[in-house]
Amino acid sequence: MTSSTPVDSHNEGVEISSPPTGHVIEEVVDATRRIMASVLHTGRDNPHLARIRDTLREIADTLDGHSPDLDSRLVEMWAGTGPTRHSPVTGIDNPIAPPVQLRGYGDGSISGETTLGLPYQGPPAKVHGGVSALILDHTLGVANDFAGQRGMTKELTVRYHHVAPLFEPLTVSARQVSRQGREIHTTGEISTADGQVCVSAEGLFIDRYLPRPRAD
């Protein structure tokens, strides 16, 4: 850990994801998440689907009609140097993200809780193995950030011990374990509330990252 890493001396951890700001966009994203789950839950017999389709299309048109061009938006969404708001795992502004909100601790570890619903299903009422891989890849990357060293995944190995349940709180945790030159080794896991490890991962990261887009 570098000396600039924030450390909480009371062991309650520090927020290292982008926290909610109360902006209306977060409520729009939350409502979108509700629809993503509800449309899977409702199935094909809901008598209101045609009207809902029309309204959703109108909303998409309105959003698109008042949006910047893509290059400008990329500059805007990557502004600053800290955590972003759009990641598919922790991003409070990304409907795909559960989102997992991560905290960092004085021992260099990070962790967060999440509960996953129907959109993340693999086996019946269980978390999709690939979703666990997505969450762990991202969380290992955040652990590297927290240790003061960004990196890009070179190799990720994910091991499945027990199927993780949907609809129940899961704990996601990670920590950087070693660095040798530009190679970074990081591990993490997803566990149930009673401490059973469902999925574990180890990643080899390379100390490089792509520059953020900036305005000309």
Next chain:
Amino acid sequence: MTSSTPVDSHNEGVEISSPPTGHVIEEVVDATRRIMASVLHTGRDNPHLARIRDTLREIADTLDGHSPDLDSRLVEMWAGTGPTRHSPVTGIDNPIAPPVQLRGYGDGSISGETTLGLPYQGPPAKVHGGVSALILDHTLGVANDFAGQRGMTKELTVRYHHVAPLFEPLTVSARQVSRQGREIHTTGEISTADGQVCVSAEGLFIDRYLPRPRAD
């Protein structure tokens, strides 16, 4: 491959994902996908966000107000024995799925194309490494299905060769390479249209699966 595996003699492949049926639910899901991308694209300055939030909440309420209980819905969504419609990768009924539509070929391989937008972003304008892991885990599983043998992931190793671009067609492919007892080895990759391999994966699968929920 078992003798029951469908094989296309003209090498155009056979559809092995659940194909579109033209049902209105698919249009609702497509419109939801549009909103998921558009809300990331529009950012925080769109003047219509408060009205959009209210309308989205009403839609979620309407969907929830006309939905079966969860256990009944799980039985319904897992009906039959073929490919499902709700997977987070190939599921035409799941807003999280791009969806990747896969075809199977006479040599035992499967492949499909997909183009990923802002919700799947890792580095600027690039595919998130964890999203590639999610897509590959699922596609390797479908390759096992196509080879006549379901399996659950025991270990998945994902290697990152080049960052995969957003907004451009990517090819996802996989094939089962060996079986020894209950152990199945399967490989796959994600490539750009000009054939550059961005991400490769190998998986160890165990020949077991969880029973589908059925009505009492």
